[in-house]
Amino acid sequence: MKDGHTERRMVKSDETLLSIIDYLREVDGAGVTEIANHLNLAKSTVYDHLVTMYEYGFVVKRGQKYHLGLQFFRYGQYVRNQFKIYEAAKPVVDRLTDLTGEMVWLIAHENGRIMYLYGHAGATDINANSLIGSWAYMHCNSAGKAILAHLADSEVDAIIERHGLPARTESTTTDPDKLREELTRIRQQGFALNMGEDLEGIHAIGVPLLFDEEVQGALAVAGPAHRVTRERCEGELSEQLFAARNDIELNLVYR
Numbered sequence: 001m002k003d004g005h006t007e008r009r010m011v012k013s014d015e016t017l018l019s020i021i022d023y024l025r026e027v028d029g030a031g032v033t034e035i036a037n038h039l040n041l042a043k044s045t046v047y048d049h050l051v052t053m054y055e056y057g058f059v060v061k062r063g064q065k066y067h068l069g070l071q072f073f074r075y076g077q078y079v080r081n082q083f084k085i086y087e088a089a090k091p092v093v094d095r096l097t098d099l100t101g102e103m104v105w106l107i108a109h110e111n112g113r114i115m116y117l118y119g120h121a122g123a124t125d126i127n128a129n130s131l132i133g134s135w136a137y138m139h140c141n142s143a144g145k146a147i148l149a150h151l152a153d154s155e156v157d158a159i160i161e162r163h164g165l166p167a168r169t170e171s172t173t174t175d176p177d178k179l180r181e182e183l184t185r186i187r188q189q190g191f192a193l194n195m196g197e198d199l200e201g202i203h204a205i206g207v208p209l210l211f212d213e214e215v216q217g218a219l220a221v222a223g224p225a226h227r228v229t230r231e232r233c234e235g236e237l238s239e240q241l242f243a244a245r246n247d248i249e250l251n252l253v254y255r
Helices: 004-009 012-027 032-039 043-055 071-081 084-100 142-148 153-163 176-189 230-253
Strands: 059-062 065-068 103-110 113-120 192-195 202-211 214-224
Touching (some): 012 043, 012 065, 032 043, 043 059, 071 084, 084 113, 084 202, 084 230, 103 142, 113 142, 142 176, 142 192, 142 202, 142 214, 153 176, 192 230, 202 230, 214 230
Antiparallel strands (some): 059 065, 103 113, 103 214, 202 214
């Protein structure tokens, strides 16, 4: 969702380029005609963008299809490494995965959404690599709510205005007032819960990562509802997350 400022400032050629990139990622490669038809663009326009990206290493051509190139990985690595919590949290995430046996995620926030920076799938069949680098809404995610609870009220209002509170499951909180009440409880208790609000059958608990009086991200443990129960979250898992958070924040001090 674009805010009013974005609507006024968007450059059409940039928007076209980004739509091509996003489509190539979505379908894992496509030819000029397919891209043009799907995006309702002239084939010459698509071709010109692809040639430019090819010259700079952002796409490669295999047969008749263009695919995203490794140049994106170079930039992605650079961006992830700019988050101080990434290196500080990696060994802690690894240890917490072994300790809990559940999925453990390091989460960062940007422009009103969260992204999975690093993590492991624990004793689940989920492919962790399919989640790392993906975006998620904040209001239905334990890590996202832990972050929201430590943002200024005006920033929370702006995020709700921009992204809304879409229902991911029947348990998702979609009322802004109820969400704000929950954020107050999260600040008081120090952790946020997600009881099947993002995915049916998956529960999670998240804690904020604070440094220099700002929320830098969040740490979350997630797993099947029959293992990650409310009782386990409020007891064992919250204590383990608090200890892990202390380790990460200590690592940040000495980086």
